[in-house]
Amino acid sequence: MVSVTINHKTIFVKEGTTILEACQIAKMPVPSLCYLKGINDIGACRVCVVEIKGMERLVPACNNVVKEGMEIRTNSARVREARKINVELILSQHDCFCPTCVRNGNCTLQSIARLLGVEHVTYKKVLPHHHWPKEFPLIRDAGKCIKCMRCIQICDKVQNLNVWDVAKTGSRTTVDVSRNRKINEADCSLCGQCITHCPVGALKERDDKEKVFTVNAPLNTKKKISVVQVAPAVRTSWGEMLGLSREVATPKRLAAVLKMMDFDYVFDTNYGADLTIMEEASEFLERINHKEDYEFPMFTSCCPGWVRFLKSQYPDMVQNLSTAKSPQQMQGAMIKTYFAQKLGVSPEDIFSVSIMPCIAKKAECDIPTMNGAEQGKDVDVVLTTREIVRQIRSMNLDIANIPEQEFDSPLGEGTGAAVIFGVTGGVMEAALRTCYYLVTGRNPDADAFYAVRGMNGWREASFHLNGSVIRVAIASGLGNARKLIEALRNKTVQYDFVEIMACPGGCVGGGGQPIHDGQEYAELRGDNLYQLDRNAALRFSHENPDVIQTYEDFLGKPLSEKAHHLLHTDHTAWKMPGEV
Numbered sequence: 001m002v003s004v005t006i007n008h009k010t011i012f013v014k015e016g017t018t019i020l021e022a023c024q025i026a027k028m029p030v031p032s033l034c035y036l037k038g039i040n041d042i043g044a045c046r047v048c049v050v051e052i053k054g055m056e057r058l059v060p061a062c063n064n065v066v067k068e069g070m071e072i073r074t075n076s077a078r079v080r081e082a083r084k085i086n087v088e089l090i091l092s093q094h095d096c097f098c099p100t101c102v103r104n105g106n107c108t109l110q111s112i113a114r115l116l117g118v119e120h121v122t123y124k125k126v127l128p129h130h131h132w133p134k135e136f137p138l139i140r141d142a143g144k145c146i147k148c149m150r151c152i153q154i155c156d157k158v159q160n161l162n163v164w165d166v167a168k169t170g171s172r173t174t175v176d177v178s179r180n181r182k183i184n185e186a187d188c189s190l191c192g193q194c195i196t197h198c199p200v201g202a203l204k205e206r207d208d209k210e211k212v213f214t215v216n217a218p219l220n221t222k223k224k225i226s227v228v229q230v231a232p233a234v235r236t237s238w239g240e241m242l243g244l245s246r247e248v249a250t251p252k253r254l255a256a257v258l259k260m261m262d263f264d265y266v267f268d269t270n271y272g273a274d275l276t277i278m279e280e281a282s283e284f285l286e287r288i289n290h291k292e293d294y295e296f297p298m299f300t301s302c303c304p305g306w307v308r309f310l311k312s313q314y315p316d317m318v319q320n321l322s323t324a325k326s327p328q329q330m331q332g333a334m335i336k337t338y339f340a341q342k343l344g345v346s347p348e349d350i351f352s353v354s355i356m357p358c359i360a361k362k363a364e365c366d367i368p369t370m371n372g373a374e375q376g377k378d379v380d381v382v383l384t385t386r387e388i389v390r391q392i393r394s395m396n397l398d399i400a401n402i403p404e405q406e407f408d409s410p411l412g413e414g415t416g417a418a419v420i421f422g423v424t425g426g427v428m429e430a431a432l433r434t435c436y437y438l439v440t441g442r443n444p445d446a447d448a449f450y451a452v453r454g455m456n457g458w459r460e461a462s463f464h465l466n467g468s469v470i471r472v473a474i475a476s477g478l479g480n481a482r483k484l485i486e487a488l489r490n491k492t493v494q495y496d497f498v499e500i501m502a503c504p505g506g507c508v509g510g511g512g513q514p515i516h517d518g519q520e521y522a523e524l525r526g527d528n529l530y531q532l533d534r535n536a537a538l539r540f541s542h543e544n545p546d547v548i549q550t551y552e553d554f555l556g557k558p559l560s561e562k563a564h565h566l567l568h569t570d571h572t573a574w575k576m577p578g579e580v
Contacts, residue, residue: 002068007075019061020048023074030074031083031112033090033199034148035062036518039157044149046086047112051076058082084116092123094200095143101201102390106241108199108517109146128174136183137190137206137362144202145175151194151203158504160479161309163188185577187312189478191305191502192359192511199517205359209391211381218351219262225343226351228263229331229411230254232270233357233422233507234385236528237521240514241389244399246528252404257392259405265339268407269354270414272331273421273430275550276302277541279567280324280427281434282558284497288468295320297473297488297495300427301571302326304364305502305511309478312576314485323568327421328354328361329370332378333566334411338554340373342410347373353381355388357422357510360502369573372566384512413546416446416536423526424476424506425452425459428499432463432472434542439466446539453530455505455523458484460495472497477504 001012006026013022018041023030033045043060050061053071058079066072073079091113098104130142152164152175163186165178177183195203211217218224230251239249251268258266280300287294301307301322311318325333332354336347354361364370365379372378383391392399406412417433420426429449436444451461452472457480460473473495475484481500487493503509505522508529513521533539541547555563 002066002070004066004069005071007073013066015065017066019050019059019064019066019072022066023050023061023072028074030061031115032062033108033112033146034150036150036153036197039197040148040150040153042149044147045090047083049079049082049086050074051079080116084118087113087116087118088121088123090146091118091121092125093127094146095127095141101144102204102207102386103201103515106515106517107201110200128172130174130176133182133184134206137359138183138188138192138195139204139206140183141202141204142174144200146200146202147173147175148199149175150197150199151175154193154197158477158479159189159191159193159502160482161187161189164194187308187576187578189305189309189312189502190360190363190511191478193503195359195511196509196513196515205384205387205512206362207387208362208381208383209387212353212383213261213391219353224349224351225265225345226263226353227265227267227335227339228258228353228355229267229269229272229328229335230258230407231328231354231356231358231422231507232273232414232419232529233510233513233525234355234388235419235532236422236508236525237357237385237513238389238392240516240521241386242393242399248400250404252406253399253402255407256402256405257397257399260395260397260402261391263353265408266405267331267335267411268414269327269331270418270421271411271544271546272327272329272334273418274415274541274544274547275330275334275567276324276327276421277417277427277430277434278547278551278558279330279563280322281431281438281541283322283324284431285435285438286559288470288496297498298322300431300499302421302427303501303507304360305358306478306481306500307571308360308363308576309481309502311571311579313482315579317485318571321571323564323570325370325567325569326361326364327418328356328382329364329372329378329569330567331411332365332370333372334550336373336375336378337566338550339411341554347375352377352379353383354379355383355385357385357507357513358382358503359384359511361512367569367574369569385510386512386514389514410546410549413544415541415544416533416539417541418544419529419532419536422507423522423529424501424504425454425474425499426506426529428452428472428474428497430541431497432470433540435470436465437540437542443540446533452499455526457504460493470497471495472499474499476501476506476509478502
């Protein structure tokens, strides 16, 4: 332990503690802009500078450690002036038209400028401009970039894709796509982690709200039957941006709000998740029973960010992917075939929208093979959690007093197994529950596969299934995915079944989720999903009555010819940039 004095208050902290951390311990917090613990501690913004007795220069608190007897001033006139000048310099190269920014009210730069009392900028305004393809699901606004380097670091250190890099020099230094590539030429997975870790509005998802909610959009013209589906992870986060408690921000209240938006039918993607498990679990058992015909391990295919990563980084292993579509796309296919048939309408008469915690879903719905109904896209528009919440906010509703409503049938029933799809390990756990039933004819204890849970980036477990040992692994975050695949290639590990989610923590930490700068909410949201699973009346996908009815009425059985046509896909039928 070392003794340090901060603003005349002496405390004891562990050796190696940063000044920033010591100030937090002393309850004398120091503002920071570019800092992300363990990810970005380069002191680029100089907002966290402090004064140390005996030192001529101010030093950044984020990347300097305390020393015995150090005397620190965090709020001297000299410190406050330096911070204010640094923020003014940043603002001189920042598009400050805040009212139209998606981060208005949730912008770290905005908050710090207000904290420091910045009321005008004395420096000449110079805004950089950069052409960006507006059709790409991820949008970068060069005029808002503050060169904090967070996006570079999160993509390098966590996702291991190196999509972003520093470009140009001197005062012209900025951030751009690495290796002089255009973004639509890069191997971006569209995980969106750069968006959720950007402190300002320089990175955002493509805004697709106008395709749904404008006066002339299908939702309002009523020229088509409008259908919306809600992903499992959305139910645990949609209330955060609205300041709602979990008791108020329930899935059923979200269903009610979507009805007020004039959607004709509101479905739960939990149905699609349960359907995915029926197909994916059956496929896994088919592969296990005919090992000589398949490559192992079998990879889950629910996460489009992970699929994009595998196709761009390890194209020779694409055959290991389950052919099962994601829940979004299975649900979309059922909406435009099975549901359309029930309504007695053509697939082209339905306008299908999904609400997802994900950016990659926007690209997934555009894949040419995602057209099971063979009359255009199975999912017409994908909105992120943030997009739908911004639309809800614009309606100025008293949400707490809106009565809850049930999701519509026959594609609105879900089980606890489907709910946990939104957290890392959830797909694996749901699949193993149903695999056990399909092999033995009886249900296991619903929590028998608890070992796959956790927030560790890469974990493994083994289970006995009818006399055989099934070796499984779970990874979240693409950096962990790369480590796992390299271990498979080096034959240092061996698995039968692997679940991978592109975003750390799974969909609950997705790139389309609400942003809480400097805080990770994946674990908290995941705990909420596990609670919903524990409280669910049905906890096994094969017990979902809507799914059972779908097979009886329409699909026949898992892996049937019709199921293969509508619910499975060929991952080699489309190409990533640079893929041969």
